[in-house]
Each structure stands twice: as C-alpha cells, then as structure tokens.
Amino acid sequence: MAFGGFSFPGEPRPGTYSASTSGINCALDVALPGTSEVPAWGFDTTYPDRPQGTCTLELTSVTTRPQVYANARQYCVRGSLMAELPPNTYTQGTVTLTASF
Numbered sequence: 001m002a003f004g005g006f007s008f009p010g011e012p013r014p015g016t017y018s019a020s021t022s023g024i025n026c027a028l029d030v031a032l033p034g035t036s037e038v039p040a041w042g043f044d045t046t047y048p049d050r051p052q053g054t055c056t057l058e059l060t061s062v063t064t065r066p067q068v069y070a071n072a073r074q075y076c077v078r079g080s081l082m083a084e085l086p087p088n089t090y091t092q093g094t095v096t097l098t099a100s101f
Contacts, residue, residue: 002097003026006057012075017057019045024056028083030095041085041095051086077101
C-alpha cells in the first residue's frame, strides 16, 4: 500500500515539481501487506532527520472542481509521479514508485 502527498504554496499549476522545488513538501510511504500503519519505505521532506529519497511530480493538466467545503478547493489533476523511497530501519533496498493519473 502506498500513500502520501505533495503540499503546494497557493494553487497547483501544470509543471514539474520535486522535493527541491521551493515551497513544495513531499511525503510518500509504502507499507508491507497487513501493516498499513507502519511504513516500510518512505520519506517526508518536512522531517529532515529521516532518510530522504527523491520525488518528482509532473502535472500536465490542472482544473478546479466545484467547491465542496467552505474554505477548500478541490482539483482534478493529470500527470505522473516518480519517487525513490529509502528503507525504514527494519527493511532493506530502495523502492521505486511510478504512477500515471
């Protein structure tokens, strides 16, 4: 199971973003089957004391969806995600994660 996300200052726009892009935070984890609460591989750029991996998010299309919550906007995005996740203390090797959406 993979989970995580990117946070943006302001609104997302088409383009390429990475953990080194100013203002971008990236958090990605992969858990072993049956242990969804315990990430076996992953990193979070907001915690520099954790081993860091790489993440690249390419947005080819961004559209705003109708507002659902009073102070929140939702977006429909198309693009791809590529990441290399370092192991946790009890796993070995690096996980390469790719996704198109």
